[in-house]
Amino acid sequence: MLVVDDDEVIRQLIAVNLSLEGFEVSTATDGQDCLERVHDVMPDVITLDVMMPYLDGWVTAERLRADEATSHIKVVLITARAQDDDKRRGMNIGVDAYLTKPFDPAELIQVVRDLAALARS
Template structure:
């Protein structure tokens, strides 16, 4: 992990939302890398090696749920914690569950809710990584 709290890949087509999420997470010690849509996320995820990914649902080129499905299908990224940060419909929640999304945060959100969610996912990933290391 490069940042003291971990690295987060924030994927949202809104520059304003990406900036808002970045600032709030950086204030809590996270290193943040952003992407403007799912296609860009898939282009950079291997180089970035994030601890957590946040995805908006509605984005151009490749939406968040299709991005999540592709991340889950890739053996290198299949275990990454994924949070949907979006104004979700019930159908979005069901589709997200079917592709293995770990958590949801509805827009608009409180910054402290975002931080708590990302911290929880990051810590869960760290704990799982330590357990895998011990079992080898």
């Protein structure tokens, strides 16, 4: 599990919730950090904020999908951007789920649990 968000509070909130559910969690502070860490971590699922400095979630997701080594990783976009166009853009990139902030931690856990199970099957 790799949690990517430039907001430390959100990043830790997601990481703690997932850790409490038994997931092994690593974190990254932005898209560039994610792309640098993903090959070492090779997570089943990545939660990815959209609006981040250096490399946003859109570009990060596109690069994850374009890389044969990471294209299979399940990606959950978590963002305050709730417009239909934003959701369509995420789905066109090939993300597996799209949650809007503020998100329900129970919903996030269920989405990650379901995607992790799919990744392992």
